[in-house]
Amino acid sequence: xxxxxxxxxxxxxxxxxxxEHAYAIAIRDGLEGLSIGSLALDVGMSKSGVxxxxxxxxxxxxxxxxxxxxxxxxxxxxxxxxxxxxxxRLRAIVGRWVDWVQEYQSGCVLQTAASEYDGREGxxxxxxxxxxxxxRQEMCRTVTQxxxxxxxxADIEARQLAFEINALMLGLHHDAALFxxxxxxxxxxxxxxxxxxxxxxxxxxxxxx
Amino acid sequence: xxxxxxxxxxxxxxxxxxxEHAYAIAIRDGLEGLSIGSLALDVGMSKSGVxxxxxxxxxxxxxxxxxxxxxxxxxxxxxxxxxxxxxxRLRAIVGRWVDWVQEYQSGCVLQTAASEYDGREGxxxxxxxxxxxxxRQEMCRTVTQxxxxxxxxADIEARQLAFEINALMLGLHHDAALFxxxxxxxxxxxxxxxxxxxxxxxxxxxxxx
Numbered sequence: 376x377x378x379x380x381x382x383x384x385x386x387x388x389x390x391x392x393x394x395e396h397a398y399a400i401a402i403r404d405g406l407e408g409l410s411i412g413s414l415a416l417d418v419g420m421s422k423s424g425v426x427x428x429x430x431x432x433x434x435x436x437x438x439x440x441x442x443x444x445x446x447x448x449x450x451x452x453x454x455x456x457x458x459x460x461x462x463x464r465l466r467a468i469v470g471r472w473v474d475w476v477q478e479y480q481s482g483c484v485l486q487t488a489a490s491e492y493d494g495r496e497g498x499x500x501x502x503x504x505x506x507x508x509x510x511r512q513e514m515c516r517t518v519t520q521x522x523x524x525x526x527x528x529a530d531i532e533a534r535q536l537a538f539e540i541n542a543l544m545l546g547l548h549h550d551a552a553l554f555x556x557x558x559x560x561x562x563x564x565x566x567x568x569x570x571x572x573x574x575x576x577x578x579x580x581x582x583x584x
Numbered sequence: 585x586x587x588x589x590x591x592x593x594x595x596x597x598x599x600x601x602x603x604e605h606a607y608a609i610a611i612r613d614g615l616e617g618l619s620i621g622s623l624a625l626d627v628g629m630s631k632s633g634v635x636x637x638x639x640x641x642x643x644x645x646x647x648x649x650x651x652x653x654x655x656x657x658x659x660x661x662x663x664x665x666x667x668x669x670x671x672x673r674l675r676a677i678v679g680r681w682v683d684w685v686q687e688y689q690s691g692c693v694l695q696t697a698a699s700e701y702d703g704r705e706g707x708x709x710x711x712x713x714x715x716x717x718x719x720r721q722e723m724c725r726t727v728t729q730x731x732x733x734x735x736x737x738a739d740i741e742a743r744q745l746a747f748e749i750n751a752l753m754l755g756l757h758h759d760a761a762l763f764x765x766x767x768x769x770x771x772x773x774x775x776x777x778x779x780x781x782x783x784x785x786x787x788x789x790x791x792x793x
Binding site: 402403405407480481482486487489490491493494503504507508534535538539541542543545546547549550552553554558559562563565566569572573 | 611612614616689690691695696698699700702703712713716717743744747748750751752754755756758759761762763767768771772774775778781782
């Protein structure tokens, strides 16, 4: 933090404005597409002006990743928590997640970051793993609640089902971006319904998972 | 092609050598991580020497994408074609695809390219769409043959099942890179078996797809 920093209110607003610009760039070019120099040009500030708010390129990338996560949770998780625990909530999460993919068809910061940092070591890799792992645990919790409610079969492994739902959303993102959203949404919703049907208590013992 | 080009045999060997280096870089950094300058340093040639083999950065990126596709087909498709049409071939494709993901855990050029170019227009975007679309058609053909054999239910939609299998492989790639390969493989194989079971002729009419 610079000792010449302006009053905290204005400072926070400027930081927020820079972050929004950075978020828009990262949607298009990924977190690796961010540079303090071109961001400074973009927002009409000096490089040192941007550095006063984000100490390094890495700090900026982490802040953008955090903003993406906050937006995802605001759009997907928190509204779904208004629904009863279990299957109703799981359906709400998937429905809102589909809407999220539609909104960020040209690039979801979280999804792109997973692809950018999966094979690298470092602070950003660790942040991506933590973010993805936290969300997977949320999914497992919701699946477990549906099992506890008797809405899904008792022998369903929550981590397995959470993996499969996540895979379907990756498939939606992939197909929506390359082949168009509408068919991809139709595929993902049909797959989700078949997956739930194969995990229903009535189907228990019928299938190999 | 330069009129000063060496004899075609040596020329082809040099091109191949440069391409292998570029492929290794793209595995780590994506096709967007390629630059003629740093590649030239890497292979101990001048920039103009590399340009004599690849007219532009984009030509180089396209050549690396093509190499990735050729390797994928060599490792996954061609061996699976040795098996009888239908379910046996579908299982062979999925098994070899899982091995492919294991080999390229730190980065598959094809997968990364899909994420890099999905939201952009241009020659590379078009090449990625063509590659992904061609492979999806191959998958549809194999699924259709399994339906024709009576190994999968007659009411299965080939494009739907091909979407779901592709999604599972994206899930494998994602989880293997972030959380470790072994659990991800266990999840994807269990999911594939359940998917096949839900598409078996015996299961027809039972589930919503």
